[in-house]
Amino acid sequence: MKKVNIISLGCSKNLVDTELLMKQLEKVGYSVEVDVENSKAKVVVINTCGFIGDAKEESVNTILEQVELKKEGKVDKIFVMGCLSQRYEPELQKEIPEVDAYFGKFDWKGILTELGKEYDDKLRNERHLTTPPHYAYLKISEGCNRKCSYCAIPIMTGEYKSRPFEEIVDEAERLAKQGVKELLVLAQDITYYGIDKYGKNRLAELIDRIADIKGIEWIKLHYAYPAGFPMEILPVMRERKNVCKYLDIALQHCSDHMLKQMRRGVTKQQTIDLIRKIREEVPGIALRTTLMVGHPGETEEDYRELIDFVETMKFERLGVFPYSHEDDTYCDKHYQDDVPEEVKNKRAEELMDRQLEIASRLNQNWIGKKLTVLIDRQEGEYFVGRTQYDSPEVDQEVFVTSIDPLQIGDFYEVEITGAEPFELYAEI
Secondary structure, three states: OOEEEEEEOOOHHHHHHHHHHHHHHHHOOOEEEEOOOOOOOOEEEEEEOOOOHHHHHHHHHHHHHHHHHHHOOOOOEEEEEEHHHHHHHHHHHHHOOOOOEEOOOOOHHHHHHHOOOOOOHHHOOOOOOOOOOOEEEEEOEEOOOOOOOOOOHHHHHOOOEEOOHHHHHHHHHHHHHOOOOEEEEEOOOHHHOOHHHHOOOOHHHHHHHHOOOOOOOEEEEEEEOOOOOOOOHHHHHHHOOOEEEEEEEOOEOOOHHHHHHOOOOOOHHHHHHHHHHHHHHOOOOEEEEEEEEOOOOOOHHHHHHHHHHHHHHOOOEEEEEEOOOOOOOHHHHHOOOOOOHHHHHHHHHHHHHHHHHHHHHHHHOOOOOEEEEEEEEEEOOEEEEEOOOOOOOOOOEEEEEOOOOOOOOOEEEEEEEEEEOOEEEEEO
């Protein structure tokens, strides 16, 4: 059987695209594998990421590695798709001509045509899941209408485009019938869902409808935007038992100076009021946020204000990344990349050190308490799972000991016996 190895880089949204392409390739007779090292596949598809400098470098290096395998005769065809290809195709064709064909982010038809096959529109929403069978990502839109100064994603993905409401519900129902218990709802900006297509925000309605689907026991929301946040989602999160008390909302910064520089459309006080309202409306919610340091114009005063903000807000989950200067963004056209790299990295490291202390204190509070855990895998003597407050890949895990074997993909009540800053230990 003809075999294709898809190397999927970048975010979970990219992974959904990979899964959609896999289904199409399998329909026309290919055996498809994902991210297999030392693969015997003669056809390689690289789904690239172009978000920030490190991601672009990883994508280019991966392409070059496959080119070397092609020169050695181990690979016959190399196809490149995804965000990097969408944005830099002419440059890539010039610099790496050994690639057989470059395609845009959504041009799966082109890949099939290149292989002498046809795209099946009837399968456009069907996927071959690459995640463990008990959870799946559910993408509800493409693109982004925000104008953040630093972000190149709208350049690559275009304007916001909500998927049809019923199409999303149908996909969620199909996933549930396949045995999926946890849906990780995601978009570049879930908080804009429906406005472009229906003239109003329909996020709360959508999540409420998905919560009705039999078999879906956990629903988690990624990624919210603070400006224009739809407050009507909060009662749904509070009242629906299978909508997890978890929200990924990228705030990026807190000082009014930096929020204006970043073109975030929100003030510090509005941000604080929103966080307090979310926690008030959904008691016990775990908030994950992402912060940026080293954006053009960030002063030491701005940074210290951010440190104080983190220590005051005590986010349950937090990630930090240094600013990356991207071509054709507002920053590229209007600002100088004026914060030295060593300063960016030092600020990011210090901020994560503060978060480590906060996370450690928060986790200590769980010791002796009971939590429900979804088991993802077995690792040595432990069964490793997550609580409703944690998403795969990005959040902490719970390492569970049990005399009897536990079933992967099942829920168990555990008692927390130990805590580290970013992981918990428990017994059945």
